[in-house]
Amino acid sequence: MNKNKNLLEVENLTLQFDTDEGRITAVDNVSFSVAPGEVLGLVGESGSGKSVTAKSLMKLNPGNAIYSPETKINLHLENRSVDIMQLKSSKDMLVARGGAISMIFQEPMASFAPAITIGDQMVEQLLIHTDYSVAKAKKYSIEMLDRVGISDADKRFKQYAFELSGGMRQRAMIAMALSTKPKLLIADEPTTALDVTIQLQVIELMKDLVKEFGMGIIFITHDLGVIAQTADKVAVMYLGKLIEQGAVRDVIRNPSHPYTQGLIAALPKLDDLDAPLVAVAGDIPSPLERPPGCVFHTRCPVELGAQCRSMVPDFSSVASGHTVACHLIEASNVLDKKVAVS
Amino acid sequence: MNDRIKTPLIATKDLSVHYPLRSTKLFGPPPVVRAVEGVNINIAPGSFFGLVGESGSGKTTLGRALLKAAPITRGEVTYNDGEVNFDLTDIEKQDLQEYRRRAQLIFQDPYAALSPRMTVRDIIAEPLEVMGITKSREETDQRVREIAAKCRLNLEHLRRFPHAFSGGQRQRISIARALVSNPKFVVADESVAALDVSIQADVLNLLKDIQKEMGLAFLFISHDLSVVAHVCDYVAVMYLGRLVETAPTRQLFAAPRHPYTKALLSAIPSLDPDDYGKAEKLEGEIPSPTNPPPGCKFQTRCRFAVDICRTQEPKLETEEGHDVACHRWRDLMEA
Known part of the structure; x- marks a missing residue:
């Protein structure tokens, strides 16, 4: 048995859809992993590609979906590994669809x-x-x-x-x-349609079950409060891109991408009723008009200029296991190193 | 304070809305859904009044009853804005038309609320045309442009169809449509529930600005207490058709009195991962309004329930402008 190994490894997941209006990119080069007994929270607003990412794990996307050849989705089970992208017949797919992976959808009705x-x-x-x-x-x-x-x-x-x-x-x-x-449970907004009181019951139930069954969970939601209460790790998505990833405490206490910071600032907080509500300016662009460079630059409050508008930022590390794709962090990381040297 | 300011815009007395169901038995009266039962509220002009509760608590029905869009079984609803006053239980057709102009509704789902076949301009102009408020097309256009600007929609947007807009923009269009007839009272039913957090703040700020600018009163129906806490001046908590607690927002959030309100507050997911397990969990679900439990309606889920709660329904008690319907609120506050 592979104890220290990840249960699920997703590498360079890129997914496009052929539509009448052209080819749109729904997921762009996303990589993440889930260990057994771990809850990964996938956050982002509608249109960020979180559900499509989850459905890719079971190859449940519609026929016009095109996965890039670099996409690798590996499921490591006790005695074998399954390369989900290679599964073709619906009989083979059984392992991913309801066998080792189960999914809970948003609208139970x-x-x-x-x-x-x-x-x-x-x-x-x-x-x-x-x-x-x-x-x-x-x-x-x-x-x-x-x-x-x-x-x-x-x-x-x-x-x-x-x-x-x-x-x-x-x-x-x-x-x-x-x-x-299942070894992996995908829960797509399982509590969004529920009242807070029932949401709490469901969250506690899911946490208990993870402990009992030792499975990995991918918990998709747009509610950072729910993430804080359920997840061990968080991945923040925006317009099909992963922009920040790390342990839940690191990301929530020290959000480093301007988008994550904006999401946290936009939450109404009960301990300070006088605090103004700050929205993330603007709207999420249509996937047909994906901005070049950093996908967030059209709404970013600290956008640096040409660099953000034309170059896709790489992931840089802010703490162990906490990575951010932002030019600003890259720039300040370079500065920090210089300060540390001098 | 003089009396005119003290007069509530909307006042209800013992308001009840019952829906009869189809009879399942051969004899006897058909079962009745008691969606709203004996509600007394006063909404002051120019206030932001929050109504919270779980689904099935009757918030939407109450909101509709105040707009005379749900049948009023018993009790009174009066509207008085200083210019006109209406008794909604007994209103003439002509007055009702006038009331529709002064009282408007913003729906929950901005994707379902806008006709896909109409341009944004036509959507916003429709109430003006239907109600015959404007006399000419120029006047209509003028009004539409004014209200669109207030709702941060530009002229370019007016020519497009709703499908071209995101959720937040669509909700701004619905708001513009509700406000174009210059109402004094607007019911906003879960108006931000379908929106992403990042957009939600934007729509809330807009509602708040408009409320101040136009001096209208909002009944803001929501299941999200943290949102209500930020925008409302006054909050009422509903459970199974009854009001269980009403108070000025700050008072309610600083010192909630009803165990249900406390549980609702506690169930809001905290942003601090270390708070896991600290929330007070409410067991079970809201009972069916066709068959409400005897005594206090909350007794089936209340961990403080004692004998009196199971037999006698608590009345609303007022202390320091804070109403609560609970037999034990005083001992619970001391404990």
């Missing part, structure tokens, strides 16, 4: 089939992914529903999605995603 009971949907996937008999799959599904805190699990098992409340549906979704014992 839309992700359950409306005319099939919750129970039948749970049993169906167990029959595909395990060698359980129908009776065993049923028993195990009810156990899982009970495990995620659904009362009267055997009654709920026979109900349809519309009979459950939003929080309940999301719990059922989690139970379903976990029942195949």
